[in-house]
Amino acid sequence: MASRAQAFATKRRIPRQTRAEETVTAILEASAQVLEAGGLAAFTTNAVAERAGVSIGTLYQYFADKQALLRALAERELRRTLAAVAAALRGNPQASGEERVRAMVRAMVNAFSGRLRARRAVVQAILAQGASFEMMQPITTFLAQSEGHDRALVKLTREQTFVLSRALMGVIRAAVVEEQPFFKSRSFEDEVVRLVIGYVAAAAAT
Amino acid sequence: MASRAQAFATKRRIPRQTRAEETVTAILEASAQVLEAGGLAAFTTNAVAERAGVSIGTLYQYFADKQALLRALAERELRRTLAAVAAALRGNPQASGEERVRAMVRAMVNAFSGRLRARRAVVQAILAQGASFEMMQPITTFLAQSEGHDRALVKLTREQTFVLSRALMGVIRAAVVEEQPFFKSRSFEDEVVRLVIGYVAAAAAT
Amino acid sequence: MASRAQAFATKRRIPRQTRAEETVTAILEASAQVLEAGGLAAFTTNAVAERAGVSIGTLYQYFADKQALLRALAERELRRTLAAVAAALRGNPQASGEERVRAMVRAMVNAFSGRLRARRAVVQAILAQGASFEMMQPITTFLAQSEGHDRALVKLTREQTFVLSRALMGVIRAAVVEEQPFFKSRSFEDEVVRLVIGYVAAAAAT
Amino acid sequence: MASRAQAFATKRRIPRQTRAEETVTAILEASAQVLEAGGLAAFTTNAVAERAGVSIGTLYQYFADKQALLRALAERELRRTLAAVAAALRGNPQASGEERVRAMVRAMVNAFSGRLRARRAVVQAILAQGASFEMMQPITTFLAQSEGHDRALVKLTREQTFVLSRALMGVIRAAVVEEQPFFKSRSFEDEVVRLVIGYVAAAAAT
DNA sequence: GATGAATGAGTGTTCATTCAT
DNA sequence: GATGAATGAACACTCATTCAT
Numbered sequence: 099m100a101s102r103a104q105a106f107a108t109k110r111r112i113p114r115q116t117r118a119e120e121t122v123t124a125i126l127e128a129s130a131q132v133l134e135a136g137g138l139a140a141f142t143t144n145a146v147a148e149r150a151g152v153s154i155g156t157l158y159q160y161f162a163d164k165q166a167l168l169r170a171l172a173e174r175e176l177r178r179t180l181a182a183v184a185a186a187l188r189g190n191p192q193a194s195g196e197e198r199v200r201a202m203v204r205a206m207v208n209a210f211s212g213r214l215r216a217r218r219a220v221v222q223a224i225l226a227q228g229a230s231f232e233m234m235q236p237i238t239t240f241l242a243q244s245e246g247h248d249r250a251l252v253k254l255t256r257e258q259t260f261v262l263s264r265a266l267m268g269v270i271r272a273a274v275v276e277e278q279p280f281f282k283s284r285s286f287e288d289e290v291v292r293l294v295i296g297y298v299a300a301a302a303a304t
Numbered sequence: 305m306a307s308r309a310q311a312f313a314t315k316r317r318i319p320r321q322t323r324a325e326e327t328v329t330a331i332l333e334a335s336a337q338v339l340e341a342g343g344l345a346a347f348t349t350n351a352v353a354e355r356a357g358v359s360i361g362t363l364y365q366y367f368a369d370k371q372a373l374l375r376a377l378a379e380r381e382l383r384r385t386l387a388a389v390a391a392a393l394r395g396n397p398q399a400s401g402e403e404r405v406r407a408m409v410r411a412m413v414n415a416f417s418g419r420l421r422a423r424r425a426v427v428q429a430i431l432a433q434g435a436s437f438e439m440m441q442p443i444t445t446f447l448a449q450s451e452g453h454d455r456a457l458v459k460l461t462r463e464q465t466f467v468l469s470r471a472l473m474g475v476i477r478a479a480v481v482e483e484q485p486f487f488k489s490r491s492f493e494d495e496v497v498r499l500v501i502g503y504v505a506a507a508a509a510t
Numbered sequence: 511m512a513s514r515a516q517a518f519a520t521k522r523r524i525p526r527q528t529r530a531e532e533t534v535t536a537i538l539e540a541s542a543q544v545l546e547a548g549g550l551a552a553f554t555t556n557a558v559a560e561r562a563g564v565s566i567g568t569l570y571q572y573f574a575d576k577q578a579l580l581r582a583l584a585e586r587e588l589r590r591t592l593a594a595v596a597a598a599l600r601g602n603p604q605a606s607g608e609e610r611v612r613a614m615v616r617a618m619v620n621a622f623s624g625r626l627r628a629r630r631a632v633v634q635a636i637l638a639q640g641a642s643f644e645m646m647q648p649i650t651t652f653l654a655q656s657e658g659h660d661r662a663l664v665k666l667t668r669e670q671t672f673v674l675s676r677a678l679m680g681v682i683r684a685a686v687v688e689e690q691p692f693f694k695s696r697s698f699e700d701e702v703v704r705l706v707i708g709y710v711a712a713a714a715a716t
Numbered sequence: 717m718a719s720r721a722q723a724f725a726t727k728r729r730i731p732r733q734t735r736a737e738e739t740v741t742a743i744l745e746a747s748a749q750v751l752e753a754g755g756l757a758a759f760t761t762n763a764v765a766e767r768a769g770v771s772i773g774t775l776y777q778y779f780a781d782k783q784a785l786l787r788a789l790a791e792r793e794l795r796r797t798l799a800a801v802a803a804a805l806r807g808n809p810q811a812s813g814e815e816r817v818r819a820m821v822r823a824m825v826n827a828f829s830g831r832l833r834a835r836r837a838v839v840q841a842i843l844a845q846g847a848s849f850e851m852m853q854p855i856t857t858f859l860a861q862s863e864g865h866d867r868a869l870v871k872l873t874r875e876q877t878f879v880l881s882r883a884l885m886g887v888i889r890a891a892v893v894e895e896q897p898f899f900k901s902r903s904f905e906d907e908v909v910r911l912v913i914g915y916v917a918a919a920a921a922t
Numbered sequence: 923g924a925t926g927a928a929t930g931a932g933t934g935t936t937c938a939t940t941c942a943t
Numbered sequence: 944g945a946t947g948a949a950t951g952a953a954c955a956c957t958c959a960t961t962c963a964t
Contacts, residue, residue, distance in 0.1 A: 117964095118927065143955060153929045158956065257486055261475050261495040268474010269467050280463055289467040292506045293499075300502030301495075324944095348937060359946045360939085370938065530948065555934060565950045570935065669898060673887050673907040680886010681879050692875055701879040704918045705911075712914030713907075736923095760958060771925045772960085782959065925964080933957075940950075 122160050124150045129171045133216040141219065143167070172220045179209040196295060203290045206266070207282060210274050218275050258301055265293060328366050330356045335377045339422040347425065349373070378426045385415040402501060409496045412472070413488060416480050424481055464507055471499060534572050536562040541583045545628040553631065555579070584632045591621040608707060615702045618678070622686050623694060630687055670713055677705060740778050742768045747789045751834040759837065761785070790838045797827040814913060821908045824884070825900060828892050836893055876919055883911060 128150035133141050143164055147154040161167040186205035187198060210217060254262065269290055273281045280286045334356035339347050349370055353360040367373040392411035393404060416423060460468065475496055479487045486492045540562035545553050555576055559566040573579040598617035599610060622629060666674065681702055685693045692698045746768035751759050761782055765772040779785040804823035805816060828835060872880065887908055891899045898904045 121927080142953080144953090154956080155930060155958080156928050159927070164955070257492055257495050260478075260484065261492075261499055264475045264478035265471035265499055266474075268472075268477065269470045271474065272466075272470035278466065286463055286467075289463050289507075293467055293471055293503050296502035296504075296506030297499050298502075300498045300505065349939080350937070361941085361946050362944080364939070365944070533948080554932085556932090566935080567937080567951060568949050571948070576934065669904055669907050672890075672896065673904075673911055676887045676890035677883035677911055678886075680884075680889065681882045683886065684878075684882035690878065698875055698879075701875050701919075705879055705883055705915050708914040708916075708918030709911050710914075712910045712917065761960080762958070773925050773962085774923080776960070777923070925962105927961105927963095929959100929961080931958105934955095936952105936954080938950100938952100940948105941946105942948095943946080 118160075121150075121152055121156060124152065125157055125160065125167070126171055126174055129167060130175075130213060130216045133171075133219040134213045135215075137215055138219040141168075168220065175217060175220055179206070182209045196291065199294050200287065200291050203266075203287055203294070206270055207273075207287065207290075210270055211282060214274050214277070218271075254298075254301065262294065262297055265297070266290070269293065324366070327356075327358060327362065331358065331363055331366060331373070332377055332380055335373060336381070336419060336422045339377075339425045340419045341421075343421055344425040347374075374426065381423060381426055385412070388415045402497065405500045406493065406497050409472075409493055409500070412476055413493065413496075416476055417488060420480055420483075460504075460507065464503075468500065468503055471503070472496070475499065530572075533562075533564055533568060536564065537569055537572065537579070538583055538586055541579060542587075542625060542628045545583075545631045546625045547627075549627050550631040553580075580632065587629060587632055591618070594621045608703065611706050612699065612703050615678075615699055615706070618682055619685075619694060619699065619702075622682055626686050626689070630683075666710075666713065670709075674706065674709055677709070678702070681705065736778070739768075739770060739774065743770065743775055743778060743785070744789055744792055747785060748793070748831060748834045751789075751837045752831045753833075755833055756837040759786075786838065793835060793838055797824070800827045814909065817912050818905065818909050821884075821905055821912070824888055825905065825908075828888055829900060832892050832895075836889075872916075872919065880912065880915055883915070884908070887911065 125146060128146050129141070132145050132149055136145075141164075143157055144154055146167070147157045150157070157167070161170065183202055183205040186201045189201065190197065193201065272278075273286070278286075331352060334352050335347070338351050338355055342351075349363060350360055352373070353363040356363070363373075367376065389408055389411040392407045395407065396403065399407065478484075479492070484492075537558060540558050541553070544557050544561055548557075553576075555569055556566055558579070559569045562569070569579070573582065595614055595617040598613045601613065602609065605613065684690075685698070690698075743764060746764050747759070750763050750767055754763075761775060762772055764785070765775040768775070775785075779788065801820055801823040804819045807819065808815065811819065890896075891904070896904075
């Protein structure tokens with residue numbers, strides 16, 4: 099907790115009391131709900147405070163401004179997504195390369211299938227600033243590591259990791275944003291897996 | 305809209321643009337400039353009108369509201385990008401599959417390298433609404449067609465076209481948004497080409 | 511008018527139409543009234559707009575922000591005060607030194623006796639920023655000039671002008687602010703005149 | 717208040733300050749510092765409490781509201797200034813009239829040269845309310861007394877005391893507020909002294 | 923007595939949009 | 944058709960103050 103306190107310099111007050119932590123959680127949860135219900139346009143500090151059941155002043159006691167709130171939410175969502183993916187991979191350590199890729203893809207799809215608008219809005223808002231790179235880092239790192247883990251998967255260069263991670267995210271993100279009906283279908287999953295396997299194979303062939 | 309250019313074909317000198325069309329063009333160009341200079345935050349109808357040299361009332365005579373303006377701009381930008389890619393492909397009809405893919409990738413990269421902020425903002429704003437799907441359609445169609453064109457490229461299914469186009473756009477978009485230094489490098493281009501070729505090869509192997 | 515337009519770079523829109531000028535006047539007059547009625551604490555942009563009978567948006571079309579409004583008001587009040595003093599001095603060109611000083615003192619007292627709170631608040635607000643010096647300049651210049659005019663009054667140095675003008679303003683300002691009952695009495699006027707004459711005499715004796 | 721120091725005179729070691737008094741002192745000192753650092757705009761009760769190292773609740777245990785805090789601070793500052801001037805006058809009891817005036821002027825200049833912003837802000841805030849008269853009383857009284865002390869200085873009437881004290885304060889205040897470079901120069905001091913002497917001489921001549 | 927989390931009325935300001943001229 | 948003055952709902956954010964712990 100002490101190390102987490104530094105993470106967001108913009109955070110006004112580090113909650114020391116239980117009540118305060120509950121408040122912060124409530125505000126973040128309300129943020130996600132508001133975003134989910136009405137998108138970025140409905141995401142006003144007053145609306146969030148109201149939904150969280152706290153006063154607007156309280157919100158500002160914990161988040162320096164609207165952007166800080168959005169960043170904190172993005173961090174939380176990202177952490178959750180990564181945790182879900184990591185859990186999926188941990189599930190079956192001696193699976194084959196393709197099986198591991200499939201597990202990862204499925205985890206990502208599932209992670210993104212809840213609260214679509216909220217995630218979309220968070221992603222958009224974050225990308226609107228310059229924060230995208232740092233936020234993507236964990237995903238990139240994660241991908242690079244999980245590739246290396248595997249016999250069948252060669253070590254990727256920096257740029258290859260970039261291309262693979264962004265292609266993967268791009269496909270999933272588009273499917274979410276465009277609300278594609280086949281989003282959670284097996285055939286879609288197959289194609290995404292093929293994208294990863296195909297690229298890695300082509301890279302290995304060099 | 306189709307009749308626009310033909311209307312007075314018999315006249316010697318087709319007035320290339322009526323007064324109204326000039327105004328619309330000026331407003332769209334001003335929109336792009338404002339977006340480029342200050343991002344979505346600076347994109348106000350008053351700012352656009354001022355830069356276009358027309359009154360705010362005139363702007364509203366041609367565009368029902370701000371969103372309509374944004375949509376029109378997005379359409380124009382999209383049309384231009386597609387035209388550039390098409391021109392690149394037309395350039396060398398009997399090139400090999402890889403060469404054609406490379407030409408396309410290069411055209412897309414170049415198309416996106418000018419007016420980065422404007423394009424990014426347009427994309428974001430459009431995605432913020434639900435308009436994304438219809439707007440993406442031309443790109444998807446385009447990709448499907450150009451693939452089919454080629455001996456070496458198999459006919460892709462609907463979902464495969466989706467995956468390929470979104471992966472491609474995802475990578476380029478990320479490189480633009482994150483301002484990656486290698487954006488216009490040869491090695492980056494190589495990897496993007498590899499992504500397409502690799503995927504198509506894997507799909508063909510099925 | 512053209513030269514006046516430059517005076518306040520913060521002014522948003524230079525009124526070109528009659529209606530617009532009336533609006534500006536109404537806003538300034540409303541500012542003075544609000545200030546007079548409730549002091550600086552009541553001086554909110556919304557209150558001013560309401561009293562002026564215009565919308566808050568209109569107010570901001572002519573004044574960049576609250577400070578700009580305050581500055582414009584200060585300028586107007588200062589101009590009026592100076593005009594009143596100048597008119598008094600012009601009234602009797604061949605009066606004696608003491609008579610001229612008395613006329614000036616009386617004009618200042620009268621100028622400051624209307625809308626006390628408004629003037630007080632304007633002065634305070636202006637002094638709160640750094641704008642005091644530039645605003646005081648006209649008064650200082652005025653004093654220096656009117657002194658020089660007169661046989662009986664020696665040419666004052668820069669610092670003497672400063673001391674005399676500030677002492678004079680200090681006395682009148684204090685009488686206004688403290689709402690001294692003798693403010694408009696003859697005996698008070700006598701003493702203020704004595705202050706000026708006495709200082710000038712002492713300075714001349716050197 | 718008078719009983720404060722005597723209360724436990726019989727005790728060996730008089731606790732120089734009770735806990736409560738220390739807290740009050742800390743809050744007042746913090747107020748002055750906050751005011752000095754950021755002017756009236758930065759003077760918030762929360763900021764003062766934080767700088768004083770007490771909770772906002774504690775601050776409100778000692779001061780009914782923000783205005784009370786400001787009043788207390790003004791009183792403290794005034795008392796200190798007067799004490800400094802008094803000390804200067806006590807220094808050389810048999811000095812001439814001019815020397816005594818000069819000592820007073822110098823003491824006032826020095827008193828006002830520290831913590832300019834704080835003093836300025838206090839004065840402004842106090843004047844913004846109606847409290848000015850009562851606060852000025854000590855200065856007025858002081859001046860009247862010190863004049864009377866002196867052979868060379870005639871007894872001044874009520875209004876004369878007012879004019880002299882306000883002129884004096886007006887000049888020094890203006891020099892402070894306008895940050896005049898000659899504020900602590902000898903020539904400036906000369907002129908202020910001249911202002912006092914000149915006025916008193918003119919008054920005596922009647 | 924001390925704390926500090928919570929409050930919420932109130933502020934300055936923006937900007938899409940309208941409509942009389 | 945063009946203008947631009949006017950509108951006002953809506954927003955982000957502040958801070959004096961309270962009160963349960």
